[in-house]
Amino acid sequence: MMAAGSTNSWQRKNGFERERVPRPFVIGVAGGTASGKSSVCAKIMQQLGQDDVDHKQRQVVIINQDTFYRPLTEEENAKALKGEFNFDHPDAFDNDFMVNTLKDLVAGKEVKLPQYNYKTNAREEKWHTVYPADVVLFEGILVFYFKELRDMYHMKLFVDTDPDTRLARRVLRDTKERGRDIENILHQYTTLVKPAFEEFCLPTKKYADVIIPRGADNTVAIDLIVQHIQELLRPSANKIGNKRPRYNSDSFVGRPH
Ligand SMILES: Nc1ncnc2c1ncn2[C@@H]1O[C@H](COP(=O)(O)OP(=O)(O)O)[C@@H](O)[C@H]1O
Numbered sequence: 602m603m604a605a606g607s608t609n610s611w612q613r614k615n616g617f618e619r620e621r622v623p624r625p626f627v628i629g630v631a632g633g634t635a636s637g638k639s640s641v642c643a644k645i646m647q648q649l650g651q652d653d654v655d656h657k658q659r660q661v662v663i664i665n666q667d668t669f670y671r672p673l674t675e676e677e678n679a680k681a682l683k684g685e686f687n688f689d690h691p692d693a694f695d696n697d698f699m700v701n702t703l704k705d706l707v708a709g710k711e712v713k714l715p716q717y718n719y720k721t722n723a724r725e726e727k728w729h730t731v732y733p734a735d736v737v738l739f740e741g742i743l744v745f746y747f748k749e750l751r752d753m754y755h756m757k758l759f760v761d762t763d764p765d766t767r768l769a770r771r772v773l774r775d776t777k778e779r780g781r782d783i784e785n786i787l788h789q790y791t792t793l794v795k796p797a798f799e800e801f802c803l804p805t806k807k808y809a810d811v812i813i814p815r816g817a818d819n820t821v822a823i824d825l826i827v828q829h830i831q832e833l834l835r836p837s838a839n840k841i842g843n844k845r846p847r848y849n850s851d852s853f854v855g856r857p858h
């Protein structure tokens with residue numbers, strides 16, 4: 602008889618090599634600006650029952666790629682204030698910081714991260730701690746662009762929302778929440794955001810495992826993704842030879858902290 606968790610030669614030959622679902626389970630969530638990436642992640646987190654959990658105990662964490670914008674020079678900052686700095690180009694990010702942070706989270710380490718301030722186009726001085734979790738959602742416009750990052754995801758989601766809808770949402774959001782005026786938003790969007798989306802973000806859609814049309818409105822897609830995560834993280838689903846357990850939508854089964 603074979604011990605639970607071990608593989609026999611037939612299983613190895615037929616690709617049943619993976620014994621364990623990786624922890625943390627890392628999910629990349631890409632998509633254009635204002636496509637609903639944050640909203641989709643928030644819904645996943647909520648449906649996994651993690652909303653009311655203290656941040657130190659959370660089994661699911663959301664990391665926003667905007668956290669990793671590199672500090673600007675004075676000259677770049679002057680351009681940014683006029684909507685003329687390209688925040689949608691891969692060079693706008695501190696790539697090492699981004700990759701090392703994700704590596705640390707994958708290694709089960711806690712990390713310290715700044716809060717990004719869209720009004721000053723800079724990181725806040727005070728940094729906060731993100732604790733190890735079972736599921737890491739890493740979301741941003743270019744999270745599929747960098748191969749080193751791409752290789753760390755166990756699941757890749759692309760939030761695919763109509764560009765007119767995205768622009769309308771961006772105008773509302775950036776006037777209300779990011780201290781911008783409409784002229785500045787439209788100038789930045791037409792000269793930088795849209796061309797960069799077409800050059801750098803849209804071509805990465807091909808890497809997605811799941812494309813989510815209409816973002817957070819797509820409850821069917823979000824329900825399926827949440828069910829899949831719950832099933833993957835159920836302890837008995839980690840063992841080859843064990844029967845798949847019945848799905849229980851009431852509870853998220855993760856590592857006790
Ligand atoms: N389904 C929706 N209907 C209406 N507004 C939405 C919807 N999804 C997102 N929004 C709004 O659009 C803006 C961008 O959404 P967000 O989830 O932050 O997108 P992203 O993270 O891709 O930039 C936010 O102001 C958000 O409240």
Ligand SMILES: O=c1ccn([C@@H]2O[C@H](COP(=O)(O)O)[C@@H](O)[C@H]2O)c(=O)[nH]1
Nearest residue numbers: 633634635667688689719722741742794
């Ligand atoms: O200082 C900044 C930093 C970023 N942006 C814009 O933000 C979006 C990315 O955030 P989403 O939440 O995905 O929309 C990107 O398109 C940048 O243009 C900015 O304007 N200023």
